[in-house]
Amino acid sequence: MNGVNALEELILTRHGESAGNAAYRAARAAGAEEAGIPERDADIPLTETGRRQAAALGRWLAKLPDDERPTKVVASPYLRAQDTARIALAQTHFGPDEPGGLRIEVDERLRDREQGVLEGLTSLGVERRHPQEAARLRRLGKFYYRPPGGESWADLALRLRSFYRDLELSSPGERVLIVAHDAVVVTTRYIIEGLSEQEIMEIEKEPIGNCSVSRWRRREDALRPVVFDDRAHLFETDPTTP
Structure with a gap:
């Protein structure tokens, strides 16, 4: 992601807390094998907490x-x-409802990493229902393991490299806000900063906060890290926001 006609800045955020996030938390606490999410992954909504987080993100953008x-x-x-x-852009003066405001573009390459047959299962559920897959995951390592019908982290990196290559060609000199998922944020750091498998899997151990901010800004003809997984803005106006 280098060059004269290139992006000026990337701002990445994970979506606000979703019903899926809350369901997985409850399932793990209860020792359950599955989260019991009725919607398909693409249709999981935000919780009320997630909506408050999105509004806090918007207030940060507005400033x-x-x-x-x-x-x-x-x-x-x-x-x-x-x-x-x-929700975030509605808090600003440059959102899609404002005259001349930014519209939200959608790109399917920014979707979450696909889990295939393991979708909806906790780690306990994977061990009990798919013991061979659990053993294969341990043998191959998290980065290269691809669940049946799903994607590895390496697969995600491939589609994100394609996305960023097209973004640079279409948006030279722009500052781009990307609203996506924790795996997208982590893998973007892997791509931009040229990290190793071991480095990115170590970073991945700490979950990315919902509506946290990660930024890379162009300096010396390359995107350089500014901040990663910053959550300070979520507490400035609502200290109860998790």
Whole structure:
């Protein structure tokens, strides 16, 4: 992601807390094998907490100086990401409802990593229902393991490289806000910073916060890290926001 006609800045955020996030938390606490999510992954909605987080993100965006605010917004096609983007931009003076405001573009390459046959299962559920897959995961390692019908982290990196290559060609000099998923944020760091498998899997152990901010800004003809998984803005106006 280098070059003269290249992106000026990337701002990445994970969607606000979703009903799926809450269901997995409850399932793990109860020692359950599955989260019991009725919707397909693409249709999982935000919780009320997630909507508050999205609004807090929007207030942070609204305070950015003109030379730092996004000039383009791209979101995952999944409901939780698109709703986060809409709620956040509604707090600003440059959202899609404002005259000349930014519209939210959607790109399917920003969707969450696909889990295949393991979708909806907790780690306990994977061990009990798919012991051979659990053993294969341990043998191959998390980065290269691909569940049946799903994607590995390496697969995700391939489609994100394609996305960013197209984004650079179509948006030179722009500051782009991307609203997507935790795996997209982590894998973007892997791509931009040229990290190793071991480095990115170590970073992945700490979950990315919902509506946290990660930024890379162009310096010396390359995108350089500014902040990663920053959540300070979520507590500035609502200290109860998790």
